[in-house]
Amino acid sequence: MLIRPKEGILDPQGEAVERALPALGFDGVANVHVGRMVELEVEDEHQIEPMCEKLLANPLVEDYEIQLIGSAETA
Amino acid sequence: MKFGVLQFPGSCDELDALRAASLVGEAELLWHGERDLRGADAIIVPGGFSYGDYLRAGAIARFSPAMESVIDFAREGGLVLGICNGFQVLCEARLLPGALLVNANRRFTFRQLRLEVVNADTHFTRACSPHQLLSIPAKHSWGRYYAAERTLQEMSERGQVVLRYAPGENFNGSLEDIAGVCNEAGNVFGLMPHPEHAVRELTGASTDGLLIFESMRAAVGSVVA
Numbered sequence: 001m002l003i004r005p006k007e008g009i010l011d012p013q014g015e016a017v018e019r020a021l022p023a024l025g026f027d028g029v030a031n032v033h034v035g036r037m038v039e040l041e042v043e044d045e046h047q048i049e050p051m052c053e054k055l056l057a058n059p060l061v062e063d064y065e066i067q068l069i070g071s072a073e074t075a
Numbered sequence: 076m077k078f079g080v081l082q083f084p085g086s087c088d089e090l091d092a093l094r095a096a097s098l099v100g101e102a103e104l105l106w107h108g109e110r111d112l113r114g115a116d117a118i119i120v121p122g123g124f125s126y127g128d129y130l131r132a133g134a135i136a137r138f139s140p141a142m143e144s145v146i147d148f149a150r151e152g153g154l155v156l157g158i159c160n161g162f163q164v165l166c167e168a169r170l171l172p173g174a175l176l177v178n179a180n181r182r183f184t185f186r187q188l189r190l191e192v193v194n195a196d197t198h199f200t201r202a203c204s205p206h207q208l209l210s211i212p213a214k215h216s217w218g219r220y221y222a223a224e225r226t227l228q229e230m231s232e233r234g235q236v237v238l239r240y241a242p243g244e245n246f247n248g249s250l251e252d253i254a255g256v257c258n259e260a261g262n263v264f265g266l267m268p269h270p271e272h273a274v275r276e277l278t279g280a281s282t283d284g285l286l287i288f289e290s291m292r293a294a295v296g297s298v299v300a
Contacts, residue, residue, distance in 0.1 A: 009221065010248065012181045055138070058131055058167070061174045061221060 001048070002065045003057045004035030035062075045071075076100040076295045078288075079115025081145070081161075083107040083136050088122035088271060092158065095271035095284065099292045107139040116295045117154040118145050120161030122215075122269060132175065132217045133163035142168060154198055154291055155263045159215055162255075162265030170263045171256055172230060173222030178215070179248025185214040187280045188268055189241035190254050194234045197257055198294035199264040202286040208241055210281035213254075213268040220249035220256070220267070227251060233259060238266055 005011045011033050018032035038056050042048060048066050057064040078096035082089045082104045089104060096102035096119060103113060107125075112118065125136035136142060142164065149155045149170050157165035165171045178184060188211060195205040203209065222230065227250060230236055238255035245252045247267070255266030270284030 009176070010179060010219075012177055012179055016181060055134060056130070058134070058174055060223075061176060 001038045001040075001052055001056055002035060002067070003038065003052075003062050004033050004064075006061055006063050009061055076116050076292050077114065078102040078117050078119055078291075079105045079112050080119045080121055081105050081107060081141050082121070083123070083125035083139065085125045085127050086121050086123035086160070088158065088160075088269065091269075092119045092121040092271040095274045095288055098274060098285065099288045100295075105141055107136070107141045110140045110144045112141070112144050112148060117156070117291050118148060120145070120155065120157040120164050121271075122159030122161060125160055125164060128160070128217075131163075131167070132160060133165075133167040136160075136164045137167040146170065149258075149263050152260065152262050154294060156199060156287070156291065157263075157265035158269055158271060159213075159218075159267055162267055163217065165263060165265045171258055171265050172226050172235070173220055173256065175217050175267070176219040176221050177217050178219055178246070180246065181216075183214070183216040184246050185212065186244075186246060187212045188244045188254075190238045190244070190268060191241050192237070193239050194237045194257075196234070197237055197261055197264065197290075199257065199287055199290050200237055201293060202290040209238075209270075209273075209283040209286065211268040211270055211273045211284050212280070213246075215247070215267055218247040218249065218267040220247075220253040222250065227253075230256060235259065237264060238268075 013034040014032040021029045052064045080093045163175045190209045192203040192207045195203045239252040257264040270287040273279040273284030
């Protein structure tokens with residue numbers, strides 16, 4: 001799960017990184033956002049969305065994206 | 076009248092809250108793992124770093140057994156005060172609207188602040204006069220109050236904005252200078268500053284925080300009477 005601040009919500013961490021990069025010579029950087037990643041193994045992938053809604057993200061202020069990597073059948 | 080003060084692993088202001096509450100009534104600590112609120116007439120969710128603030132401040136504490144009981148208690152009209160981390164817990168529990176985000180200055184900040192009492196007609200502020208300025212300290216990293224625009228408008232119309240930072244005091248970037256809010260029913264109140272650290276002249280820069288606890292005692296007294 002990738003969890004990031006919703007668009008339009010002030011992201012002071014992203015702004016600080018955006019200001020730091022040009023100081024190191026990396027120009028042309030814009031729209032930096034810092035979020036977090038949660039990795040887990042789960043038997044029933046249908047549980048992932050309710051997990052995000054209930055605990056892993058705060059849907060009032062954060063968006064989340066789910067990436068499935070492999071499954072029990074293919075492992 | 077008895078206050079119950081929750082204690083989570085990582086709480087750090089529960090003893091100050093206990094002492095502040097005991098200046099106006101009885102007060103008892105309630106361990107987070109217990110569902111029994113021991114007959115408390117009002118609940119205080121204190122400041123600190125419950126469960127290490129892992130994931131998001133208040134996100135895990137909100138699911139503790141004691142909080143499940145507090146949610147039922149609040150839905151039945153019981154008085155609940157959340158201070159700092161307690162405010163974050165009450166927002167995560169959806170007992171209060173909105174969320175607390177990282178300070179706009181990204182820094183932990185500790186300051187004695189002036190707060191304006193916007194609504195002096197609540198169970199938590201009735202001992203204050205309208206527009207009174209309270210001197211109360213704040214100390215936090217995640218205190219920027221946020222709610223969607225429409226929510227903010229509804230809250231303002233319903234008198235749910237209880238305290239605002241006075242001009243020049245909003246160091247964390249809270250929307251509309253909001254420092255403390257209550258729910259629609261008016262029985263749940265959360266604020267980022269710490270009234271429990273402003274109750275004695277010896278240890279605080281003012282005793283204005285007592286007004287919050289005195290208001291709660293009077294509110295419980297009037298319900299019981």
